[in-house]
Amino acid sequence: MLYSKILIAVDNSEFSEKAAINGFKLAEQLDATVALLYVVDTSKAVANIDTGVYPEQALFLLKKEAEQTLNKLAALHTGKEVVKFMPQGIPTKDIIKTAEKWEADLIVLGTHGRTGLMHLLVGSVSESIIRHSKIPVMVYPSK
16 A cells, blocks of 8 residues: 555654654655644643643643644654644544544554553553554554
8 A cells, every 4th residue: 555645643752753753754765745743632731720820821831832842843854844733632533533634544653652550541542543543553662
């Protein structure tokens, strides 16, 4: 199968940078259009009244972090222009939704490699994407 539109889902982790670099290399080899996606996780926009941070401010900071991450990672790509997506919502749902809307042929993402209790409590975005995506998913391991 030929991949012409590759969607790389990222966050601000080192694992995402590794996935982005490898996704960019693949896109260059295939002469594919590439997009970076950072889902602003609205569940993390919580208030902390003790420190004076309200939900709107927390969301603003999360969006700023997402924008900086997208720009930093996009600068690593030497090929065609990078399309950037920054929806607000739930990563596991919005990665798949964006891939389908953009008509991506492949989703590329990294994994944090959590195991045991952390994996059970936090869950795995990568695992959920693999289970629910209708298009191929390429996961770069943390190690």
